[in-house]
Amino acid sequence: MKPTVRLDPSDNVVTATRALEAGAAVEAVATTSLIPSGHKIATEAIPQGGPIRKYAQLIGYAATDIAAGDHVHTHNTEFRNTEQAYEFGTNLRNVEMVPETRRDTFMGYRRENGSVGTRNYIAVVTSVNCSATAARRIADAFGPEELADYPNVDGVVAFVHGTGCGMAGDGDGFEALQRVMWGYARHPNHAGVLMVGLGCEMNQIDWLLEAYGLKQSPTFQTMNIQGVAGLRKTIELGIEKVRSMLPIANEAKREPCPASELMVALQCGGSDAWSGITANPALGYACDLLVAQGGTGVLAETPEIYGAEHLLTARAIDRKVGDRLVGLIRWWEDYTARNKGSMDNNPSPGNKKGGLTTILEKSLGAAAKGGTTPLTGVYKYAEPVRAKGFTFMDSPGYDPASVTGQIAGGCNLVCFTTGRGSAFGSKPAPTIKVATNSEMYGGMIEDMDVNAGTMLSEGVSLEEKGREIYELFLRVASGEQSKSEAQGLGDYEFVPWQIGAVM
Amino acid sequence: MKPTVRLDPSDNVVTATRALEAGAAVEAVATTSLIPSGHKIATEAIPQGGPIRKYAQLIGYAATDIAAGDHVHTHNTEFRNTEQAYEFGTNLRNVEMVPETRRDTFMGYRRENGSVGTRNYIAVVTSVNCSATAARRIADAFGPEELADYPNVDGVVAFVHGTGCGMAGDGDGFEALQRVMWGYARHPNHAGVLMVGLGCEMNQIDWLLEAYGLKQSPTFQTMNIQGVAGLRKTIELGIEKVRSMLPIANEAKREPCPASELMVALQCGGSDAWSGITANPALGYACDLLVAQGGTGVLAETPEIYGAEHLLTARAIDRKVGDRLVGLIRWWEDYTARNKGSMDNNPSPGNKKGGLTTILEKSLGAAAKGGTTPLTGVYKYAEPVRAKGFTFMDSPGYDPASVTGQIAGGCNLVCFTTGRGSAFGSKPAPTIKVATNSEMYGGMIEDMDVNAGTMLSEGVSLEEKGREIYELFLRVASGEQSKSEAQGLGDYEFVPWQIGAVM
Ligand SMILES: [Ca+2]
Ligand SMILES: [Ca+2]
Ligand SMILES: [Ca+2]
Ligand SMILES: [Ca+2]
Ligand SMILES: [Ca+2]
Incomplete structure (x- = not known):
């Protein structure tokens, strides 16, 4: 392993890959003091106020005159937090796109809406912690034996969390949670989705369906424990619903994408x-x-x-x-x-x-x-x-x-x-x-x-x-x-x- | 079921246990309008400004003159949010304590430190979500067969959560999380505790041990995935540690408490x-x-x-x-x-x-x-x-x-x-x-x-x-x-x- 690593030819510092004694040779210079592993060394003199460059980027300014071989760190570096005048689109690198005919492919699951999955799961998504055990039990029912006849199905997964109630019914937190649920509901790696709630939670499944125009279907179903009346019945009904999705999910086949x-x-x-x-x-x-x-x-x-x-x-x-x-x-x-x-x-x-x-x-x-x-x-x-x-x-x-x-x-x-x-x-x-x-x-x-x-x-x-x-x-x-x-x-x-x- | 329920003899409202038509008999009065189920009816006239009492407590003031039999709700009730001059200890009910010799008992687990448990679990407590799967796998290893020789152990439980990092290392949130971990570590329903972390998380297990003076022992152990190096080894070592706690946990016996x-x-x-x-x-x-x-x-x-x-x-x-x-x-x-x-x-x-x-x-x-x-x-x-x-x-x-x-x-x-x-x-x-x-x-x-x-x-x-x-x-x-x-x-x-x- 080389004693230092240079990230860009234009940089005026390099990084020590191990602790270096004073006097160690670093590119064309010698270290002037002990340099801890991961720390920076100046490869040229940097006058006070001069830019310090790493990753071909300005990372700070010399607070004192820095000699070639000096340890460069907080003791001799100044960070000027200029009120940033943001520039937009001034550093657009041209991307040489690979022509479509020569593009790489992978074997994916192409869904009806055109999206492409890399896996083929059935998801049990919860709206609130109050349905966590129900969702886990539903998913747990689908072990290797239950799935043996459905080789194209990667598994049944419960998405369980600690939130969903005791929260404001609008604002950033609520909207973020509803977007997460929506995102898992439509994820291309899901061949089927069952949503399970309690019924009285703030994060209502019905509001989600309404907000995002989601419709129940054979592979998208919802249920609430209070509606079904009880944990056991919820689990049993949930297992039935997932079981009915398995043959449909199993029809998905990988194809070049x-x-x-x-x-x-x-x-x-x-x-x-x-x-x-x-x-x-x-x-x-x-x-x-x-x-x-x-x-x-x-x-x-x-x-x-x-x-x-x-x-x-x-x-x-x-x-x-x-x-x-x-x-x-x-x-x-x-x-x-x-x-x-x-x-x-x-x-x-x-x-x-x-x-x-x-x-x-x-x-x-x-x-x-x-x-x-x-x-x-x-x-x-x-x-x-x-x-x-x-x-x-x-x-x-x-x-x-x-x-x-x-x-x-x-x-x-x-x-x-x-x-x-x-x-x-x-x-x-x-x-x-x-x-x-x-x-x-x-x-x-x-x-x-x-x-x-x-x-x-x-x-x-x-x-x-x-x-x-x-x-x-x-x-x-x-x-x-x-x-x-x-x-x-x-x-x-x-x-x-x-x-x-x-x- | 009676059409209304009275919560205290001194109340001047009662609550409808079902929807009541206008003219329904309610105690000595008749309702003057339709009363929805769960809503209140005045059982006597309450002059404007007069107190409305339920649970033997003032719940508001009459905003208008209220007649006996009237529906009492937001339309005729005023809530005066007086800047509260709190009173302290002015409503101390005398508790007639049951003499110690005649007290009820239950069959509990008396722990070494004198605390009493109602169950006898071994806990796998996580510091951060990053060790969630490890903790679940450790606990999952102890099904009925593994526990058959330990009839006094109620089970091995993983306490897994979504937080523990990406948070400030002091303040209300951090302190609350550390108190939770400490609380589960010393809970009298736990005969043994294994704490599992990742290693680099904000909610450091070592800080907890230090802050609360906790010492490792045969029934209180900690480990980090980064320290053990890898998920599989962490799970194996964790299972070993829990297994070593089982005979000790099994010695606990219920006794009258x-x-x-x-x-x-x-x-x-x-x-x-x-x-x-x-x-x-x-x-x-x-x-x-x-x-x-x-x-x-x-x-x-x-x-x-x-x-x-x-x-x-x-x-x-x-x-x-x-x-x-x-x-x-x-x-x-x-x-x-x-x-x-x-x-x-x-x-x-x-x-x-x-x-x-x-x-x-x-x-x-x-x-x-x-x-x-x-x-x-x-x-x-x-x-x-x-x-x-x-x-x-x-x-x-x-x-x-x-x-x-x-x-x-x-x-x-x-x-x-x-x-x-x-x-x-x-x-x-x-x-x-x-x-x-x-x-x-x-x-x-x-x-x-x-x-x-x-x-x-x-x-x-x-x-x-x-x-x-x-x-x-x-x-x-x-x-x-x-x-x-x-x-x-x-x-x-x-x-x-x-x-x-x-x-
Ligand atoms: Ca509550
Ligand atoms: Ca409550
Ligand atoms: Ca278990
Ligand atoms: Ca990250
Ligand atoms: Ca990061």
Whole structure:
């Protein structure tokens, strides 16, 4: 492993891949002091006030004269939080689209409405925690034996959560929850959906049907415990309803579908100093490949792009898309302030210890998952993603809440980078996990699909690792099980973002 | 069934138990118009400005001259929201305590620290959603076969939730979650506890151990997925750890314990017009009987006593207890305002349609669950309840979040009244469900333990119904299964109150 890593030829800092003594050779210079692993070294002199560049981006200014070989960190870096004058569409990279006739394909489930699934589940969706046990029991009734005659059905999944009542009946929180339910109801990975409620909850199933014009059908049915009168009868009736959906669901067959039908949730959790250097850029490269195929990447986790949103507005295809992103940033400032928190405690002490100096540097690392293509759409949490290309969805950084929104928005695949390690998995869209470093990959090899740590430990190129991830998208979309999927994860990770007061 | 019900001899209104035509005989008067079921009728003339009394309490003032037989509702009732000058301890009813030698007993599990359990579970408690699947798999490994040699162990339960990260590391939300975990860790219904985390979450298990001085022991162990390195190994190690607790847990034996060791969570959900007339007062009477035995009742659901808190401060044993309650009310006003909600939209349109006229009338109905004895303590959400007698715990009204706090506070039994019907159940403390009306009871007989509707439909007295509930407390505490328990409910209803922003 090389002692340092350079992220762009134009950068004037490189990152130490291990702790370096004073006097260590770093490119053409020598370190002037001890450099902790993950921290930055100046590769040329930077005069006071001069720009510090990493990822080919400005991450701060020299607070003092910095000599070549100096440790560059909070002690000699200044972050100028200029009131941002956002630019819109000033950094639009031309995307060379792969001609339609030469596009990659995967084996997917084409649904009647034209959407394409990567899996074929029947979902039992709950409106409120009060129907959680009922939904679990209904889904639990469909083990391998019950499903033996339906080889094309991947399973019956209960989507159970802790909210749905004791909440305001309008506003951000209510609307977000209804969008999540709607999103799971129409998800292309679902061949059938049964909604189960209690009956008196705030999050009324009937309101949802009305708001979104949903109609009951053989593969979309709803029921309430109070209407059916009792838990046992609800479970029995629910099992009957799901059983009646199985033959229909089993008729679905995989067929070749263009990669443009893939919508991949870009996610990170348990990040470390290498996330922004290995796994996130590699996922970004995979996203670029997908976008060139006409597919869609969905970046999310608004708190993690905070402070770098001007880089995304510059990539916005038009002013309207950019303004939506700025609107989300303002909403988050209000949301955290109202809740006596702050968006500004970034980078955290742990981040700083790991070598992240400014909010820009941190957010650049997270945003690297989104590659380099233009930003074609910005969506509310769990809103249907309609644009192709690179898009953004509002969400918290918290993994299960963020991914729940991305899946509700239509993502049929999830790619999740992690440095500390994670046992995350999701249904109905499977999660591919990418390790940022070889050490964690070695320890959690049963949980990790890809080791992006080889970009450091073995000098594997960004292009090579990005392509490896992209090709795994196609294989997993076609039915190959990801590691988390093989372990059966995804039954307990459905967490709609709960926004308002619980009353 | 009589056409009306009178709640106190001093009341000047009665409540219609069914829709009454104009001219219907009601006590000594005749109705002057159509009266919907659940609505009130004046049994004497009330001059403009005169007090309207129900539950022996002032619920409002006559806005116009009201004639005997008139419908009394929002059209002729005025609510004067005088800036409340709280009185403290001015309404302390003398409790005739049952002498210790003559107290009732139940068969409970006496723990080493002196606390008494009503069940004997092993708990797998999660710090964050990221360890949810791991915890479920560990608990799922202990089916009837695995437990056959341990007849005194009621089961292995996973307590899994949607929060634990993407949150501030201090403040109300964080502290509430840590109290919940601490409460489940020390609950007397748990013979052993295994805590499972991911490792990098905000809600660190280690911080909890430090904050509460918890020490690892053969029956209290912790582990992190990142530390163990991977899901499969975590599950295997977790199963081993639980298995090692089984022989110890199995040594616990039921023995006679005084009723003073019972701590009952008083809860309502899916309320209707009869809640405040049948089931809630009956549960309040049972609570009075329990308090006379030296036991504890824990009322909660702060939003549902809002506007009637002055009646509870008047019952507070001292100024300090009363001030804590007033502090909670102020906190809730701030919490809902910050979240763009309001405490003041009570009674709701649905409540009014059902006959509830003022916030006082509504809150009196909910508070009736707490009986009539002095208020001996007021607690934060999930805080250990140390006082004996009638106490109050801060919580939302939302059933699973409220009960989770009550159980964390030490409740070893839950009593839940419902009008619309509910399939709620809880672990490790079992839930007894009381129906407010005979119609719903008849429809959900497999879910309901007690029919308080017979107080209307068959004229069963408050005392008789209250004693029936109290005696059921003793039997269920001794091991008799409640209806929800027999159905196995309680595995999916653990919902820590999530207070702050999700980030
Ligand atoms: Ca993240
Ligand atoms: Ca995340
Ligand atoms: Ca079990
Ligand atoms: Ca209630
Ligand atoms: Ca409740």
